[in-house]
Amino acid sequence: MERSIIFAGFGGQGILFAGHVLAQGAMDEGAEVLWIPSYGPEMRGGTASCTVIIGDEPIGSPIVDHPDAAVVFNPPSLAKFGPIVMPGGVLVVNDSLIEAVSGRDDVDEVRVRCTQLAQEAGDDRLINVVALGALVARAPLVRPESIRAALREIVGRKRPEALEIDLRAFDLGLASASQAPSAPAAQAATWSDVGAAR
Amino acid sequence: MIAHPGGSRRVLMKGNEAIAEAAIQAGCDAYFGYPITPQAELLEWMARRMPEEGRAFIQAESELGAINMGLGAAATGARVLVSSSSPGISLMAEGMSYMAGSEVPIVLINVMRGGPGLGSIQPSQSDYFQAVKGHGHGDYRVPVFAPSSIGEAMELIATAFEVAERYRTPVMLLADGILGQAMEPVDLRFRRPERIEAAWALTGADGRPPRVVRSLHLVPEDLEEHNLHLQEKFRAVAEHEVRWAGEQLEDAELVIVAYGTAARVARTAIARARADGLKVGLFRPISLWPFPSALLAALAERVRGMLVVELSAGQMVEDVRLAVEGRVPIAFDGRTGGMVPSPDEVVEALRELDTTGLAARRSRRARRRQPGPVSGPEHTHERTPLAASESGHEALSIFGDDAWMPLWYTSPVPSRRGGKR
């Protein structure tokens, strides 16, 4: 079984980092994983995305036609990736920047006020970590504790002073999505059904 | 961090960085490069790590500078790595020809991107011809190894140094933008090939006759003799350095032939096709030169068709056709310009091949039943064992840290290499 997740937004929103933390957490649980960034001439402000594929066998194709989950941080990303999420999948939407809705009735659309929660955690740039928390709350890809361990590993190594805020942002995101009501239509297909068609 | 048996550590590493570190651990004495996407992280890793190790690093003024610094350093017997991406490799073609001619061992990595010209920076396999059929001028060949995972790339770097030094030849590692940019878990297990006495290297003619590293032989008779010597060496490489991997070939009726990232797409496509009832296997050349032609020819005796998948307009497919010599239909599926075929596209191509392949076989059988001078070549569809000894090739199917285990065929790995792994 392979699960694929796409993170997408503006360059500078921490897209690649969020994917990296998820991949690290999955690997630490013993899973096979592949993290593929979109790479382009833009360093900041352009579009950025990354794909994380998690599986129990070595990962095959790096190309994902229909991700099991998407985490979108800006309107163009919702427009691009919202429609291709696998039915029954999870769509985490950065409600702070995106007004539009996907219009999908067959996915679990989770709207998260990322900026507000990041501010609450202590650093309004951490929308990526908040969204990661929301993703993990709704799509049981990796245990929250593994994500916390991955944050300790990655953030703790490079910016130990920021670790506490990152952990708080993750927990706030996790809690917000655990509480948020599911879109009723999402019940039509559940996460465990995703990918069964393969 | 997960502790693995044998005490190795499993870490998440970016391809470019893992390859660079594997080169350092393999004993690379000097690295020369020039920034180009998508291999810039390789240069950056070396910029930090090589001075830490007290080894040579230069960001050269151009790829011309980089490859020729490589030539100078390698001519002294040092273990040298140079890397670039497609447009930069074109500039290095001159140096590759000189090093092939003057028999200087070096390892060159091409993290391929889309072409021609400036093209794109997205992953591609459109430099197959360039890598395999010769980069620069002259009659020469260079061993080319194509990893399809980051772990395999790390292992192949050590192999590349080994082969380069054993045969005194440049060796190319052919990767692509995805392998360079992606992160995968890798075991931090490294291999450092033993050094071979370089009785030709330039060290200063102190107490011995002077040595000259050169490719110039102005007298035609001399140059022909030199070329005959090179050709003999290339034959030895072709005989001993064939590497490939197979998967689910045991019951396969159709085979996908693909290398590098294309082979990973094929792997997913094969899983989907098998779920649909198509018996498909994977043949993955790891050495693109020498190409595993004899093994493919043997495989062609027992399957109905082959589909070549590439991130190009169709380059390796020509070598597959040459190897198979019309025994079975060969189909092609590829994307260009930095696009990567999706698994579903490949499944679609398999279905098409399945239909036409069946039709082709029916018509061949029909022809065979008709007596007369125009009957087609005789084919047997009995199982032909793909034994290395039969073809006279020492075929290495290496798997290393890559978990692409063959289900049907494993070749004995010579203890010479196996012992060190």
Place this chain on the structure above:
Amino acid sequence: MSAVAAAPRVVYERPAVLTDVSTRYCPGCGHGVVHRLLAEVIDELGVAGRTIAVAPVGCSVFAYEYLSLDWCEAPHGRAPAVATGIRRVRPDAFVLTYQGDGDLAAIGTGEIVHAAARGELITTIFVNNGIYGMTGGQMAPTTLLGQKTTSSPTGREASLAGYPVPMTEMLAVLPGVAFAGRGSVADPSAIGKTKAMIRKACEAQLRGEGFAIVEVLSNCPVGWGMTAPESIRHLKEVVVGTYPLGVLVDRTGGKRNAGAPHPAPSARATRSGATAQEG
């Protein structure tokens, strides 16, 4: 005069690293003189056993037949890059490039400029005869204005082919350059001064002071369409007008500008020992 007979004194002999063969150079060509000067300096400095020299593409492509040293042949123009690679893994070696004007001032401008900019500890002997000799006398970047060559048959015209390139002056402005000078092979006095400059350029490397280059103006009787004596006269009277002789920059022996061009060689010298053992 003493009654005791004076012991015979050698006043002229073949330098030890100069091989005992006839060169392929045309009669009257200056390359032979430059080879000899270099050979004398290498002998005097006692560095033959640790010299790794880089041969160019051009008339001096066969330099390895005339100087008994370890040589690496470089692609056209790339000698400074090849020498850089050698230098960085062999800090104990004495590294030379021997290049002509087509090699250094046309196709190899990038390599020479950046080797000099990095202050590589290499010594470059740059033989400038203003023409592509080996390929049949075509115009070089150093060809004089008005000079007729097989590819500027009516004479080099600035509007079409630009101006002669003063490479050594250009290199002299780079802080990584410890020594840059221009000599000639026109007469014994000039030859003596040229040898002194070559010695200084080699010593600069041995002392770790930076990149050093000596441009040697030479003649090409065949390419210039002159007899040998005519070509020497032309060199003395005309060529030096465009390329004045003398030291262009000398930052050796404490005269050098502040700032070492690259890491102290000591760390790399240790590494070199390791390489020598393993290699």
